[in-house]
Amino acid sequence: MAPSANAPAQADAKANPLDSLIAMVADDLKAVNRTIVEQMQSPVALIPQLAGHLVAAGGKRLRPVLTLATARLCGYEGAGHVLVATCVEFIHTATLLHDDVVDDSKLRRGRESANAIWGNEPSVLVGDFLFSRAFEMLVDHGDLPTMRLLSRACATLSEGEVMQLLTANDIETTRDAYLDVIRGKTAALFAAAARAGGMVAQRPEAELNALSTYGMNLGTAFQVVDDTLDYSAEQAALGKEVGDDFRDGKVTLPAILAIERGSDEERAFWQRCLGDQDIHDGDLEHAMELMRRHNALDDAQAQARAYVEEARQALEVFPDNPMRRILLDVADFSLERAF
Amino acid sequence: MAPSANAPAQADAKANPLDSLIAMVADDLKAVNRTIVEQMQSPVALIPQLAGHLVAAGGKRLRPVLTLATARLCGYEGAGHVLVATCVEFIHTATLLHDDVVDDSKLRRGRESANAIWGNEPSVLVGDFLFSRAFEMLVDHGDLPTMRLLSRACATLSEGEVMQLLTANDIETTRDAYLDVIRGKTAALFAAAARAGGMVAQRPEAELNALSTYGMNLGTAFQVVDDTLDYSAEQAALGKEVGDDFRDGKVTLPAILAIERGSDEERAFWQRCLGDQDIHDGDLEHAMELMRRHNALDDAQAQARAYVEEARQALEVFPDNPMRRILLDVADFSLERAF
Numbered sequence: 281m282a283p284s285a286n287a288p289a290q291a292d293a294k295a296n297p298l299d300s301l302i303a304m305v306a307d308d309l310k311a312v313n314r315t316i317v318e319q320m321q322s323p324v325a326l327i328p329q330l331a332g333h334l335v336a337a338g339g340k341r342l343r344p345v346l347t348l349a350t351a352r353l354c355g356y357e358g359a360g361h362v363l364v365a366t367c368v369e370f371i372h373t374a375t376l377l378h379d380d381v382v383d384d385s386k387l388r389r390g391r392e393s394a395n396a397i398w399g400n401e402p403s404v405l406v407g408d409f410l411f412s413r414a415f416e417m418l419v420d421h422g423d424l425p426t427m428r429l430l431s432r433a434c435a436t437l438s439e440g441e442v443m444q445l446l447t448a449n450d451i452e453t454t455r456d457a458y459l460d461v462i463r464g465k466t467a468a469l470f471a472a473a474a475r476a477g478g479m480v481a482q483r484p485e486a487e488l489n490a491l492s493t494y495g496m497n498l499g500t501a502f503q504v505v506d507d508t509l510d511y512s513a514e515q516a517a518l519g520k521e522v523g524d525d526f527r528d529g530k531v532t533l534p535a536i537l538a539i540e541r542g543s544d545e546e547r548a549f550w551q552r553c554l555g556d557q558d559i560h561d562g563d564l565e566h567a568m569e570l571m572r573r574h575n576a577l578d579d580a581q582a583q584a585r586a587y588v589e590e591a592r593q594a595l596e597v598f599p600d601n602p603m604r605r606i607l608l609d610v611a612d613f614s615l616e617r618a619f
Numbered sequence: 620m621a622p623s624a625n626a627p628a629q630a631d632a633k634a635n636p637l638d639s640l641i642a643m644v645a646d647d648l649k650a651v652n653r654t655i656v657e658q659m660q661s662p663v664a665l666i667p668q669l670a671g672h673l674v675a676a677g678g679k680r681l682r683p684v685l686t687l688a689t690a691r692l693c694g695y696e697g698a699g700h701v702l703v704a705t706c707v708e709f710i711h712t713a714t715l716l717h718d719d720v721v722d723d724s725k726l727r728r729g730r731e732s733a734n735a736i737w738g739n740e741p742s743v744l745v746g747d748f749l750f751s752r753a754f755e756m757l758v759d760h761g762d763l764p765t766m767r768l769l770s771r772a773c774a775t776l777s778e779g780e781v782m783q784l785l786t787a788n789d790i791e792t793t794r795d796a797y798l799d800v801i802r803g804k805t806a807a808l809f810a811a812a813a814r815a816g817g818m819v820a821q822r823p824e825a826e827l828n829a830l831s832t833y834g835m836n837l838g839t840a841f842q843v844v845d846d847t848l849d850y851s852a853e854q855a856a857l858g859k860e861v862g863d864d865f866r867d868g869k870v871t872l873p874a875i876l877a878i879e880r881g882s883d884e885e886r887a888f889w890q891r892c893l894g895d896q897d898i899h900d901g902d903l904e905h906a907m908e909l910m911r912r913h914n915a916l917d918d919a920q921a922q923a924r925a926y927v928e929e930a931r932q933a934l935e936v937f938p939d940n941p942m943r944r945i946l947l948d949v950a951d952f953s954l955e956r957a958f
Contacts, residue, residue, distance in 0.1 A: 324778045326785060378747060381720075382740040401721040404743055405780045408717060411747070412773035415754050419767045427766070428758045434751035439663045441744045446665060 297609035298340060304606060305348040308362060312344050315366040319413055330394050330406045334373055337391045343473040344369040346498075350477030350491050353603045361480040363421050367430060368473045370414040375437055375469075377407035382441065383528065387521075426479050433472035440464020444530070449557065451539050451550050453531040462503040463496065470499025490597045494607070497591035501614050504584040507532035508577050511568050523564045529557045533583065537576035538567070546570055584615055636948035637679060643945060644687040647701060651683050654705040658752055669733050669745045673712055676730045682812040683708040685837075689816030689830050692942045700819040702760050706769060707812045709753040714776055714808075716746035721780065722867065726860075765818050772811035779803020783869070788896065790878055790889050792870040801842040802835065809838030829936045833946070836930035840953050843923040846871035847916050850907050862903040868896045872922065876915035877906070885909055923954055 302309065320331045344365035351361035379385070380393045381400045387393055395403040411434065418427045443461045447453040474495030478488045510525045511534050525532050531539075531554055539550050552558050553567065571577050591611040598604050641648065659670045683704035690700035718724070719732045720739045726732055734742040750773065757766045782800045786792040813834030817827045849864045850873050864871050870878075870893055878889050891897050892906065910916050930950040937943050 322774075322778055324781050324785070326781055327778065375747075378743050382743055400739075401784050402781055404717050404721055405777045405784070408714075408746075408750070409774055409777035409781070411750055412770055412777060415770035416767065416774060419763055419770055422763060424758055424761060428755065431751055431754035431758055435661075435748055435755060438744045438748040438751060439661055439666065442663050442665055442741055442748070445740050445744070446663070 297606055297613040298342075301349055301606045301610050302340065302345055304603065305345055305352065308348040308352075308365070309341060309345060311359070311362045312341070312348070312365045312369065315362055316369060319366060319370070319417060320410070322409065326398070326402055327406055327409055330377075330398055330402055331373065331410060333391070333394055333397070334376060341369060343372050343469055346470065346473040346495060347477040347480075349603060349607060350474045350494075351480045352477075353598060353601075353607065354478050354481035354483045354487065356477070356481035358480070360421065361477055363417055364426060364476045364480055365473075367414040367417050367421075368469070368476065370410045370417070371430065371434055371437075372469060374407040374410040374414070375441075377403045377410070379441070381407075382445070423479065426476055429472050429476060429479065433468050436464050436468040440466070440468065447531055449529040449555050450531060451535075451547070451555050453536060455533065455536055458531070458533055458536055459500070462500060462507075466503040467496045467499030470502070471495035474498075487597055490594045493594035494591045494611075497587040497594065498611055498614060501584040501587035501591065501611070504533055504580055504587065505614060508534055508580045508584070510534075511571055511577060526553065526564055526567055527557070527559060529554045533580045534571050534576045535567075537579055538571045538574045541574040541576070542570060581615065588612060588615055636945055636952040637681075640688055640945045640949050641679065641684055643942065644684055644691065647687040647691075647704070648680060648684060650698070650701045651680065651687070651704045651708065654701055655708060658705060658709070658756060659749070661748065665737070665741055666745055666748055669716075669737055669741055670712065670749060672730070672733055672736070673715060680708060682711050682808055685809065685812040685834060686816040686819075688942060688946060689813045689833075690819045691816075692937060692940075692946065693817050693820035693822045693826065695816070695820035697819070699760065700816055702756055703765060703815050703819055704812075706753040706756050706760075707808070707815065709749045709756070710769065710773055710776075711808060713746040713749040713753070714780075716742045716749070718780070720746075721784070762818065765815055768811050768815060768818065772807050775803050775807040779805070779807065786870055788868040788894050789870060790874075790886070790894050792875060794872065794875055797870070797872055797875055798839070801839060801846075805842040806835045806838030809841070810834035813837075826936055829933045832933035833930045833950075836926040836933065837950055837953060840923040840926035840930065840950070843872055843919055843926065844953060847873055847919045847923070849873075850910055850916060862906075865892065865903055865906055866896075866898060868893045872919045873910050873915045874906075876918055877910045877913045880913040880915070881909060920954065927951060927954055 316335055317328075317332075320328045320335070322328060347365040347368050348361055377394055380395045381403050384395075385393050386396045393403075394406070415427070415431070418430060421427075440461055440463065443457070444465055447457055447461060471492045472495070474491040475488050478491045507525060510522060510532065512522070525535075535550065535554060539547060542550065549563075549566065549570075553563050588611045592608050595604055595607060655674055656667075656671075659667045659674070661667060686704040686707050687700055716733055719734045720742050723734075724732050725735045732742075733745070754766070754770070757769060760766075779800055779802065782796070783804055786796055786800060810831045811834070813830040814827050817830045846864060849861060849871065851861070864874075874889065874893060878886060881889065888902075888905065888909075892902050927950045931947050934943055934946060
């Protein structure tokens with residue numbers, strides 16, 4: 281059946297569920313974008329300038345979109361979710377600024393990173409400003425459980441990032457340690473973003489837990505796929521560089537699987553590249569070849585699929601409706617491409 | 620009259636009012652120290668290790684002591700001020716960690732700085748953890764006005780730090796711009812720390828404003844004195860290095876006064892040293908000689924004295940009692956030495 285003119289969301293859903301989700305919360309997202317611009321103002325002009333550089337670069341606003349979407353899924357009809365979604369985006373932006381300093385990244389969202397343009401110092405400080413402003417906004421929102429949720433998520437984020445530093449260059453990193461890292465650095469904020477929408481709608485604990493589970497598993501799948509794409513040549517066609525994790529000595533799931541299944545000689549190769557970061561021409565291609573040989577990328581993708589399944593199951597406590605369907609589709613879609 | 624055995628606080632006060640103040644809140648401060656250790660725990664062992672390095676290095680805990688002292692000044696007899704004071708110290712510690720990254724400092728409180736030992740990356744992230752944990756604790760405390768106060772203070776702190784970056788190397792920096800910087804980076808947290816004690820005691824707005832004024836002016840005097848000591852040779856006897864601001868190109872009040880009053884030739888000297896950071900042997904001594912010639916250090920000290928006077932006047936709304944007397948003495952003492 282051809283999509284009818286009055287069901288554009290469903291038509292889009294077949295092309296790209298994430299864009300459909302964004303379309304379904306378009307007005308709310310515009311309000312979030314306005315609030316972002318308002319709230320990043322400061323008499324110190326460099327602050328909105330630097331923060332605006334990152335914000336203007338776009339990104340899908342995936343985390344605030346989750347908050348907006350789950351609030352609507354829960355039948356919320358007010359406007360309080362806009363402030364909370366903006367806080368979520370500020371927290372995310374602050375962590376991106378600090379991550380780029382920590383990773384010494386030169387590119388972010390296809391543009392020069394803030395630290396590459398202005399140096400590390402203002403990136404650290406503007407990140408701090410955005411964290412602080414997020415809490416100021418939460419105080420205005422006035423809901424203690426939401427404040428507890430998001431301050432906890434921030435602490436978990438930094439714990440995940442520190443764990444990532446500690447597992448870097450360590451080819452003995454276990455799958456469990458990897459999972460702790462990505463739950464902390466990525467999935468915890470997805471979980472909090474999803475739960476926050478339900479909290480604005482004042483839903484019962486069982487539904488809030490379902491939203492946390494959805495967000496946590498979606499975020500975990502999202503990060504596993506991201507880590508897989510870092511070794512998949514097709515990614516080059518999408519305009520991102522392949523092999524960043526390899527060069528940074530980050531020990532991600534595809535590498536862990538290849539190392540587990542590799543010979544002693546292969547293990548020495550991984551130690552030299554990821555452990556000692558002594559990398560030469562052709563090493564990335566050899567790493568990708570080892571991953572193919574040991575089915576590491578496919579198995580990592582299968583693992584991501586399992587998380588997606590858990591995310592989907594969590595939403596069963598909600599009645600069937602267009603928003604739930606899109607959120608289910610978005611979970612599936614996380615396996616198909618990076619966003 | 621010789622000090623009697625049962626009035627040790629007053630006897631100490633003549634030697635060092637700050638130590639007397641600390642003695643007056645000693646039990647509360649012990650509780651703060653216990654809470655610090657409890658609250659910096661994390662399953663990620665590097666976090667308490669790195670935070671503990673800085674915390675163990677000591678410092679006077681001046682900011683939390685202010686919170687403890689003003690709560691008692693306001694007649695508070697409960698224990699809720701301990702949590703708030705701990706938050707204040709966490710916020711301060713987080714900013715120290717980030718400052719040392721921003722300034723690339725190698726020493727802090729007479730020990731190797733955290734970034735010198737562990738690198739910049741965990742210093743940034745553990746700072747973020749402490750900020751987040753401070754807000755978690757404030758949520759447990761549950762008082763929205765205190766949360767608003769401290770989240771605002773955090774935003775102001777980062778604004779002050781960014782302003783400091785922007786005025787660095789700029790020998791045109793005005794006294795007003797300098798004042799904005801030090802109010803933001805230092806005095807705002809003193810003000811919030813002092814006010815927070817009154818808020819725990821649920822005092823009326825007029826008293827809270829008096830406490831803010833006390834803290835703001837004490838903090839301003841404290842920073843002006845600190846900036847003066849950076850050019851005073853006697854400081855070497857105290858075990859700190861002289862000339863850090865000079866070498867970093869920070870344009871502080873003594874430099875501003877010397878530049879204002881200098882010849883064109885002197886201006887060229889300041890431009891080369893502070894502006895271009897092209898510094899040779901003997902330049903620091905020449906800078907100090909210019910400051911003496913133009914009375915810059917004495918006049919900066921006189922300015923600090925004016926702030927101390929404002930701090931003292933603010934406390935007049937409170938009845939005379941031992942705590943008020945010590946807080947008045949502490950204000951005077953800030954002129955006598957760095958702490």
